[in-house]
Amino acid sequence: WKARHFHWEVGYVFWxxxxxxxxxxxxxxxxxxxTIRAKAGDIIVVELKNSLxxxxxxxxxxxxxxxxxxxxxGTASLSQCPIKPDEVFVYRFKVDKPGTYFYHGHYGMQRxxxxxxxxxxxxxxxxxxxxxxxxxxxxxxxxxYHQDIYTQMVGLSSVPFRWIGEPQTLLINGKxxxxxxxxxxxxxxxxxxxxxxxxxxxxxxxxxxxKKTYRxxxxxxxxxxxxxxxxxxxxxxxxxxxxxxVQPFAVDDVDVYSGESYSVLIQTDQDPxxxxxxxxxxxxxxxxxxxxxxxxxxxxxAAEKLPTSVPPVTPVWNDYTHSKSFTYKILALQxxxxxxxxxxxxxxxxxxxxxxxxxxxxxxxxxxxxxxPTPYLGSIKHRLxxxxxxxxxxxxxxxxxxxxxPPVNPNTTQSSGVYMLExxxxxxxxxxxxxxxxxxxxxxxxxxxxxxxxxxxxYGEGRFTKNDVKSFNLxxxxxxxxxVIFPYGWTAIRFVADNPGAWAFxxxxxxxxxxxxxxxxAEGVELVGRIPKEAMTCGLTGxxxxxxxx
Ligand code: C2O
Ligand code: CU
Numbered sequence: 001w002k003a004r005h006f007h008w009e010v011g012y013v014f015w016x017x018x019x020x021x022x023x024x025x026x027x028x029x030x031x032x033x034x035t036i037r038a039k040a041g042d043i044i045v046v047e048l049k050n051s052l053x054x055x056x057x058x059x060x061x062x063x064x065x066x067x068x069x070x071x072x073x074g075t076a077s078l079s080q081c082p083i084k085p086d087e088v089f090v091y092r093f094k095v096d097k098p099g100t101y102f103y104h105g106h107y108g109m110q111r112x113x114x115x116x117x118x119x120x121x122x123x124x125x126x127x128x129x130x131x132x133x134x135x136x137x138x139x140x141x142x143x144x145y146h147q148d149i150y151t152q153m154v155g156l157s158s159v160p161f162r163w164i165g166e167p168q169t170l171l172i173n174g175k176x177x178x179x180x181x182x183x184x185x186x187x188x189x190x191x192x193x194x195x196x197x198x199x200x201x202x203x204x205x206x207x208x209x210x211k212k213t214y215r216x217x218x219x220x221x222x223x224x225x226x227x228x229x230x231x232x233x234x235x236x237x238x239x240x241x242x243x244x245x246v247q248p249f250a251v252d253d254v255d256v257y258s259g260e261s262y263s264v265l266i267q268t269d270q271d272p273x274x275x276x277x278x279x280x281x282x283x284x285x286x287x288x289x290x291x292x293x294x295x296x297x298x299x300x301x302a303a304e305k306l307p308t309s310v311p312p313v314t315p316v317w318n319d320y321t322h323s324k325s326f327t328y329k330i331l332a333l334q335x336x337x338x339x340x341x342x343x344x345x346x347x348x349x350x351x352x353x354x355x356x357x358x359x360x361x362x363x364x365x366x367x368x369x370x371x372x373p374t375p376y377l378g379s380i381k382h383r384l385x386x387x388x389x390x391x392x393x394x395x396x397x398x399x400x401x402x403x404x405x406p407p408v409n410p411n412t413t414q415s416s417g418v419y420m421l422e423x424x425x426x427x428x429x430x431x432x433x434x435x436x437x438x439x440x441x442x443x444x445x446x447x448x449x450x451x452x453x454x455x456x457x458x459y460g461e462g463r464f465t466k467n468d469v470k471s472f473n474l475x476x477x478x479x480x481x482x483x484v485i486f487p488y489g490w491t492a493i494r495f496v497a498d499n500p501g502a503w504a505f506x507x508x509x510x511x512x513x514x515x516x517x518x519x520x521x522a523e524g525v526e527l528v529g530r531i532p533k534e535a536m537t538c539g540l541t542g543x544x545x546x547x548x549x550x
Pocket of ligand 1: 060062104106259448450504506508
């Protein structure tokens with residue numbers, strides 16, 4: 001293995017991700033941030049300098065479990081204090097498992113300002129992937145809003161509530177086209193884009209050789225949108241999900257929710273005289289955003305040679321049968337660790353939209369998450385009193401709660417409480433979806449767990465009942481770090497609390513998390529080694545450990 005060093009400076013940049021100039025948060029003057037490539041077993045060292053003049057920053061390494069390094073998880077209020085302007089924090093952690101990952105800001109809504117990039121971990125030297133490919137293409141998907149994140153945040157926490165709406169543009173590797181289409185010559189009622197190939201919103205092209213196998217690494221760091229990706233004329237075989245191998249299965253299109261990653265294999269076996277569209281569209285919410293397009297460029301055609309066919313059409317946004325059939329096909333590849341056959345604890349987490357003094361919130365068992373000023377990791381380890389609410393958050397919700405209807409009593413409470421998990425215990429979580437505040441609305445929520453992979457034991461419609469336990473898949477459940485709950489449905493997961501630390505488990509939709517849609521797990525914190533002082537410079541840990549007069 002080797003140590004891979006990076007020097008990064010986070011700062012504002014003028015950028016035109018979709019041809020319109022805005023201020024974004026970039027790294028080393030670029031958007032998206034640099035791609036990290038490493039091999040399994042390597043140590044990543046990122047010296048991160050915060051050059052945002054008036055706000056803190058942290059970076060989370062999404063999908064990396066941080067075994068033994070919980071202070072490097074990059075979550076404000078959990079693993080560390082936000083890095084202050086002009087200060088440097090060193091992230092040092094091991095990437096122990098090959099896979100497709102990414103990184104992003106995890107303070108306020110900074111991810112939505114463009115603070116993200118790819119993190120690819122290849123197999124260690126001498127190891128082999130369980131499938132063959134000749135080349136690799138990397139697609140980091142995101143959505144983009146013209147309104148800045150500060151306006152978005154103020155709107156979300158205002159009375160009356162101001163929703164951020166749908167994104168203006170979908171981006172592939174940080175590039176998209178607003179208000180025009182690359183496919184205007186074949187799609188009616190679209191205006192053509194006038195862009196030069198050197199511009200920041202130039203079409204993304206992927207050069208491939210005919211008659212080869214390619215691995216597409218696909219990850220989504222969208223703020224809101226659930227996505228679907230298809231390639232004209234090409235089938236895809238899904239082989240990896242969230243850094244875990246899956247039983248290969250062939251599809252025409254893949255759904256990708258925020259926080260998820262996939263690898264798919266394609267054969268470049270089509271007519272080589274043509275290029276082909278890669279199209280990414282919106283699912284699960286009525287789309288107001290045009291699909292993003294990229295070009296699969298067969299050598300030796302010119303990269304910019306536009307395909308003459310119509311881009312693949314995204315399945316209808318509310319065709320949940322289609323989404324479910326894709327999601328249910330994801331099963332672990334043989335040889336994947338199996339879950340323990342039973343669990344020590346089962347919690348049911350009801351997802352509801354609620355009201356708190358007129359503010360609109362998301363709640364879990366009627367508790368909306370508020371993050372404390374002192375990071376949990378330090379306050380739990382050093383047993384600091386009054387750092388967060390010590391009332392245990394509820395593990396279930398009333399038996400008579402009707403998940404098919406808006407909440408009868410929409411009033412919610414707020415808390416920074418923690419689910420304390422016994423170290424090495426096996427925990428089952430039932431994520432229960434429900435009707436939101438207005439009738440006949442139940443949304444998709446992709447839930448992401450920090451510090452662990454979990455097994456997805458099953459999905460179901462309506463309210464989860466004890467009987468559903470019998471339907472759990474204990475034979476080949478996929479290991480993942482993000483899983484979706486479908487409208488009015490439930491999803492069951494199991495994990496082993498074997499990673500000492502304090503971990504977030506939350507909806508990966510940025511405005512939902514901001515509105516309280518998450519919980520905190522902590523386990524074995526007394527076993528955590530020495531937390532770097534620089535991670536504890538704020539709140540009560542700051543008072544205790546930072547001597548102002550050295
Ligand atoms: Cu990618 Cu807590 O998030
Ligand atoms: Cu959500």
